[in-house]
Each structure stands twice: as C-alpha cells, then as structure tokens.
Amino acid sequence: MAEDHKMTYADPWMLPETKGFWEALNDGKLVIRTCNDCGRGHHFPRAMCPHCYSSNLEWKESDGTGTIYSFTAQQVKGGGKYVYAYVEIADRVRAITNIVDCDPDALQIGQKVKAAFRPSASGQNILVFTPA
C-alpha cells in the first residue's frame, strides 16, 4: 500500500455564515446546509439557498458517508502523493476534500467513503474522507 503524503491543514478563515459547519465538525458531525423551502442541500455553505434564494436554512446532519465523484493522486515533490477529490455528500452536493489513509492507486470513482476529521494548526476539525 502506497502511504499517502501526510497532510497538514491551515486554520480556516470561517466566514460568519459557515460557523455552524465548523462547530459541527468539532462535534464529530458532518452537516449539510439545507433549504427548508425547496428542500435542496448545497455546499460550500451560504447565507441563502443558492437554488431558490430562501434564507430559511438548516444544518442537516449527514450520516457521514459519501461516494467518490472524481479524484486525483497529486504527486508531491520529494516523493509521496495525496488524494484531492470530489465526494458526493448528499444528492447533487459534491464537496472538494482529501481522501486519507488510503492507497491512492486503488481508489475508484463511485467508491463509498466515510467522513473523518483532521486537526488544523490550532485544532479546528477539518473534514476529510477515508474508504468506507
């Protein structure tokens, strides 16, 4: 198994409308900004629904599973690689992420993955995924 390059994560800026997302991650939960009017989820989180422009939104808790929509194994100068990917976390909600603790060459589009958490420099949980 090719060891993936160990990622480090900068502290996110955390814009005001995304705070609920980051707080949930620190509770070990993945939440998806979801519209109570049109019912659709979106990502990255906004202050209004980008589908119907309602501001009647909630943080809907996900079971933390997803499927790989696309991915790439990025080579690192000096050796190793890491996986940069889109994971579908809800219907038509595809999020950019890293897939960690995996063999990058064995990943497949459509593969099931589950949420995992990695600390940023100051300890904020960052959302990543691992093979389910």
Add this chain to the structure above:
Amino acid sequence: MTAHDARLVGAYELPYRHAPDKSLAQMQAEAALGAVADAGLSLKDVDGFFCGGDTPGMGPMSLIEYLNITPRYVDSTETGGNSYVSHVARAARAIDAGLCDVALITLAGKPRTPAKGSRPMTDSNKPDQDFELTYHPTVPANYALAAQRHMYEYGTTSEQLAWIKVAASHHAQHNPHALLKDVVTVEDVVNSPMVASPLHRFDCCVITDGGGALILAKSEIAKRLNRPSVKILGTGEAVKHQGAGDIDLTWTAGKWAAEKAWKMSGCTPDQIQYASIYDSFTITVLLEIEDLGFCKPGHGGGFVAEGNLISGKGKLPFNTDGGGLCSNHPGNRGGMTKVIEAVRQLRGEAHPAVQVPDCALALAHGTGGSLGTRHGASTLILARED
C-alpha cells in the same frame, strides 16, 4: 445577425519565453508596439484599451499610464486565460457601437521570474477559500479531476489524451520560438512522470514568460491598412462553476460559449478549417472539442487519436504554433496566443509546414480559471477578408 464591422488588423507575439531582465509593463509595451506596427498603425491611434488581470496595478490604469495613451474606452474583464479571447468580442462590440475606433488588447506575464512581493495566496473574503484551498489543490489536480471523470464516464484513455500533445509537438518543431521543439510520441507522453493522475507531465502546458497583443479597428480604417484583416463572424462567452455542489466535470463553459458563437456566425463545426483550442492541459482540449461540437460528447478520445489534430494529416488542424503544450503559455494564460495563431492562419502567415491551404474560416477558443471549480470560456469564429 451580421458579422462585426470591426476587423482584427494587428497581431504580435513576443518571441521570447524567458524574460528575467524585463519588467512586466515593459513586456506589455513591447507587445503593444509589436501589434500596432504589425497593423501599420501607431500607439497614438489607439483609443480603446482592453486588458486582463495580468496587468500590473489597478485594472487597466497603470499600463495606460506607462504607454502614455488616453483611450476613450477601457475594459479589464478578467476570467483567466481566456480573457483575451473575450476582449476581442468586447473590442468588436465597442468599435461597432462607436465607442472607439482602434482597440488594443495586451497580455504579458513572467511566471518564470516572479515579482518581488507578489500578492498573498489567500483571501479571507473568498467564499470558497476554506472549502478548497484547505485541501491543497494544484492547478493540474483541478484539471485531473475532469480527466478522471471523463475516463470513468466515457472510457477515454491516457493514450488518447497523449495524441493531443503529440499533435502539438508535430507543429512546434516548425516554430523556432517554441519552448519545446522535439516531436514526441504517445509512449513519450504516457511514460512521462505522473503529476496528478491521470495527467502526466507531458499532458501539461509549458510555463513561459511572454505575451502578445492584438489590434482591432473599424472596417473603414482596416481598408486603408496594408495588411490582410480578419473578420469576426461570431462570438460567445460563458462562465461555469460548481453549481452549489451540483458540478458536472465532463463538460465546460465552452458548450455555452460555442452555442452563441455558432448561432451568431451561422457557421457549423464542419466548415472550420483551422482551430486554436486552449491547451492548458490535454484534457482541456478534449473537452473543448466536444463542447465546440467537433464531435459528440464522450467521443473526443476517438476524435483526437491517430493524429487527427495534425495539420496536413488530420481533419481538424489545431494550434499550429505548437500551442500552450509546446510553444508558449505566457503568464499562464493562453487565450492571446490562440487568437494570434488563428490570425496567422487566416492571413496565410503560419509556418509553411503547418499552414492550412486556402484557410478562410477559423475558430479560436479559450478556457480560463479551473475546470475543477469555476472557469470562463470564450469562442470566436473568424474569417479571412473576402
């Protein structure tokens, strides 16, 4: 809709690919002077100025000052590397509307010799920042995502993508200014080091210092000039993004841009004799060929294989200067050189080894930004003056 009254009358590409001893403004000025000289005009004739985000300072103003010109119309639309393709359409519309008579479009960049004290990499106000840059994206990785998905949905192969680089290299061997002049094979491409799977080093464009400029003028002025001018039959622009998470990586904004350009021009893809197609990566070309309508969605791999993009050999001669994959991708922005080579072809001034015989109708297409997230696209349908 009829074609624009405005004509492309000047085109100039800086011959160098590395400029450690030149300032960015100096390079832009050299490009501007080259283009007005090519048209048989002077900078004093320029009353419209168009530039993208490569220009130093605030919008277009520093360069206008450096050139000491006083345009009555300016436009600094910025959508990445395709911006200069869009500027041609915008300049044509401005000229047609009487807002200016002679428009200058410039580009220069020096990524091989970065400026001191360059802009910070992060912007805390960028809404997508935390959800993208957190994950260490690279430029190739954001195109690799599109390649991987296209392979998954349509069975496209690395060997098919490699043919795009092979075709570009066949053209670059005739360009004395090209950064990479060696002809390569499919095996060379797929055996070159992996950068971001499935993209290899040879699937990626070159990184060069350089630039170029274009001049448009109203037809009444174009008629008086001693150079063959080029008509603008159709234009289109579009921006495509993640759609709040509902991203589809198998097609680009080029689909929307091209639809507008085909409709405006009344032309069809089978009529195009030469195509400049933005080649930041091989996958960019493959998706654009499908989106431009040269083949059906998913059929790009078969279309580009077996040398179909090689001038004198294939059905769709593309990027006969060697393109971004082999010749030049000045300032990491390939739109300018796409238009310049299309102008050369329509003037019959491409290298004889790659000149399309009796080239009367050409296309220039650009993609800027990132296929993996958000990008702009612009299409031009161009014709030789009758």
